[in-house]
Amino acid sequence: MAFLKRLGYYMIGLTIGIIFLTFFLKKKTSETGTEFCYFPNCRVLKELRSKPLAYSANMEEMMDDKRIDTLTIQYLLREGDVNFSESDTKAQPCKVFLVEGQIQEREAALLFKNCDSTTILESIEFNP
Structure with missing residues (x-):
C-alpha cells in the first residue's frame, strides 16, 4: 500500500x-x-465560586454605596483575572486572592479570602 x-x-x-x-x-x-480547568486562573476562580460567598463587616455598606450586587461579583468570579503577583497564596488559614475585572465599565480589583468552607469578599477598589 x-x-x-x-x-x-x-x-x-x-x-x-x-x-x-x-x-x-x-x-x-x-x-x-x-468544566475543564487546566490553567491556574481558571482553577482559582472555580474554587472561589464553589464555596458560599460571605462578606466582611465593612463590605455591606461599601456594596450599597458603589451599587454592586452579588450578580456582578459572580460575573467577576467567572470572567475575572487573578493577579497572582498581588495575591498571597501561602497565607494561613485562608489564602488571599486579588481578582481584577470590569464593573460598570470601570476597572475594579476585588480581594477575596479563600477559606476551607467559605469565600470571603474583603474589599473592592476601583482603578481610575
Missing part, C-alpha cells in the same frame, strides 16, 4: 475521531456543567 493511500486513511479516521470527540465533549459540558 502506498504511503499517500495510508496517509489518506489516517486523515479520514483522524477527522472522524475529532468530530466525534467535539460533539461528545460539547454535550457533556453543556448538560452537566462540567
